[in-house]
Amino acid sequence: MRQYFTFFILGLLITFSSCRTDFDTxxxxxxxxxxxxxxxxxxxxxxxxxxxxxxxxxxxxxxxxxxxxxxxxxxxxxxxxxxxxxxxxxxxxxxxxxxxxxxxxxxxxxxxxxxxxxxxxxxxxxxxxxxxxxxxxxxxxxxxxxxQDAVFLYPKQNPDGTKEKIEIDGKSVDGFYLDENDAVNGNELIFNNQKPYVIYGFAGVPESKTVIFEAGARVHFHANSGLFVDNNASLQINGDVSTTEKLENEVVFEGDRLEPEYSDVPGQWSSIIFSKESTNHSINHLTLKNATIGLSIQNQDETAFQIKNTQIYNCAEYGILAQNAHLNGENIVINYSGLASLSCVYGGNYSFTHCTFYNNWQSSSHFAVNLSNSLAGATPETNPLIQATFNNCIIYGSSTNEFNLSKNTAAAFVYQLNNCLLKFSSSSSNPDYQFKTDTEHYNQIILNENPKFYNVNLNKFNIDNTSPAFAKGNQAYIIPLDIIGATRTSSPDLGAYQSDVFPK
CATH class of the missing domain: 2.60.40.10 (Immunoglobulins)
Structure with missing residues (x-):
């Protein structure tokens, strides 16, 4: 009987509950x-x-x-x-x-x-x-x-539905060549400051042509996109000094996501790639952000590739990757690179003066500067490092050692650091890292002293007169103006910034 009563009560509960809706509103x-x-x-x-x-x-x-x-x-x-x-x-x-x-x-x-x-x-x-x-x-x-209005540059679609392709280092990629007589955009080899540019795929500079970026130009690259400078082609970036944080006269390369949460995300786009037969390049006042490899350079001109007053930040692999290249760098700042801020491999000929190579990537396997005269899988595997000279530079970062030499004795390996502040904290019996006694390679080295940058997380690499880099430069190597156009004193500071100019 008790069992029937229990079923009766349950039935009543079910009946009454079924009459109610959870959505009575x-x-x-x-x-x-x-x-x-x-x-x-x-x-x-x-x-x-x-x-x-x-x-x-x-x-x-x-x-x-x-x-x-x-x-x-x-x-x-x-x-x-x-x-x-x-x-x-x-x-x-x-x-x-x-x-x-x-x-x-x-x-x-x-x-x-x-x-x-x-x-x-x-x-x-x-x-x-x-x-x-x-x-x-x-x-x-x-x-x-x-x-925001923009000029959009992208590969055309072929009749069979595939996208236009170009060849880069033997690989076919989605891309197109810039046209100096384009029916819509006019001369695509001149980038001005009237509208920003958005590039999909790789924009190629045709053989024997020159692409020019005027002061204030803004170029935004979509994912996996970049710029390729072909054989006998040239790149000229003609930025200028800016007076505000808007960098109004700087040429800026970055990704095409404008939201604040993307402002410092590495690897949003690919790279600026220079073929080894490209020629006659110059970069002045460029800010490059958030690429995989900022500048990938193979030029082997007798005349050096000039890179001046340039900032490169937040690259997933390298800020500058140079392979058997010929570069002359002045007032360069690079920070936050997954492998190395500056990596000069497979030999070459390099000179850097008043540069700040920093790496704040959060791993122990990165470097601010890496030098090598070999490349695995290349033929031949080694090339002479004719010279790699660093004058009045700062080479520092968050890792224990920010300077790396990878020497193969089968080829020349010539390098010299003069009046540089350097981080290399590990004690080493390796003869290549005897910073105080090896005067053939190292002169006036300040070792493992924090340069006291204004704020490395915000890429503010200014210093003041309390920095160990203050007034430690050699006048023999002086670049008269720093990266923002300030005049250097007769006893210049190390790095790209003169100390009497502070960030706003």
Whole structure:
């Protein structure tokens, strides 16, 4: 009998519970709360999708509510799109009868893809509102995005549906050659400061042509993209001194994601690659960020490749990778590279003066400077290191040893450091690292003294008069102006910056 009674009670419970719905709600009364009253979607290029941004909506009441509509004010014509608690609604624009339980919240995720013609012509802002309910209960959250116009350069599509290709070091990659008579862009071999450029795939500089980057040019590379300078072709970067942190006269190479969270992410794009038969290059006032390899150089000209007043940051592998190249560097700063900030391998001919080679990569296997006269798998495997000279430089970083020599006795290996501050903390009996007694290779070396940079995490490599690098340079090697155009004194500081100029 007791068993029947138990089944009877359970049946009643099931019956009554089945009559209740978990979605019995009251209408929204316009008292929703929001995590923000305006959602700013960071700057995007025209017709390039943004990152996804979120808005949290709260029901602080004791009632389960139903929101009759959540929609974009511009409706189906809006360039924004949303998901509401995982639902797509009507094309991501309009949502009806959205339930929000008592003391609960929901997430709205927002994206946009808009053209410059969609934006306000005076400030280039594209705006809309998310509307909750209507009438006297209407609540709105503003959406704001800055749309930036740009010149887009990319491989054309072939009739068979494949993309245009170019050859780089024997490999076929998605790419195209810059055209000095392009029907849309005009002369693609001149990059000016009128609009930023966005490159997809590899942009090639044709044989015997010169690509010129004028002061203030901005070039953004998509993932796996880069620039290739072919045989007998040349690159000229003609940046100039800037007076503000906007680097208004600098030439800037970086990725095409403009959101702040991408500002310092390594490996967003590939590299600037110079063929070994390319020629007559010069770089002045370039800032390069977030590549895999910043500059990959194989030029073997009798006339050195000139690199001056250049900053290279956040490269997944190398800031500069030079293979049997001929380089002359002045006022260069490199920081944060997965393998080496500067790596000169397979021999070559190098001179660096008033440069700051730092590496703050968080591993113990990186270097600020690496020198080698061999390359595994190459034919021949060794090449002479004709010279590698460092004058008035700083070679430092977060690892124990930031200077590495990889010498093969089958070829020449000539190097010299003069008036340099160097980090090499390991005691070594290796004759190549006798910094105090080997005067053939080392002169006036300051060893393992922190240069006291302003802020290495922000790439601020200025020093003051408390730094051990202060006034320790040799006037015989002086470059009269530092990387930002400040005049050096008769007793110059080591590195790329003169100490009496401080970052803002």
């Amino acid at each position: 009251v209408a929204s009364s316009g008292d929703l709360k929001f995590s923000k009253d305006t959602v700013y979607l960071d700057t995007v290029f025209k017709n390039i999708g943004s990152s996804t941004y979120q808005l949290k909506v709260y029901n602080k009441s004791k009632d389960d509510i139903s929101i009759p509509t959540i929609q974009l004010k511009k409706g189906l014509n809006s360039k924004y799109r949303m998901t509401v608690d995982g639902m797509n609604g009507n094309n991501g624009k309009i949502f009806n009868d959205v339930t929000l339980l008592a003391k609960d919240s929901l997430y709205i995720f927002i994206e946009t893809t808009a053209d410059i013609t969609d934006a306000n012509p005076t400030d280039f802002l594209y705006t809309d509102e998310i509307q909750f309910d209507g009438g006297s209960n209407l609540q709105e959250v503003a959406l704001v995005t800055l749309i």
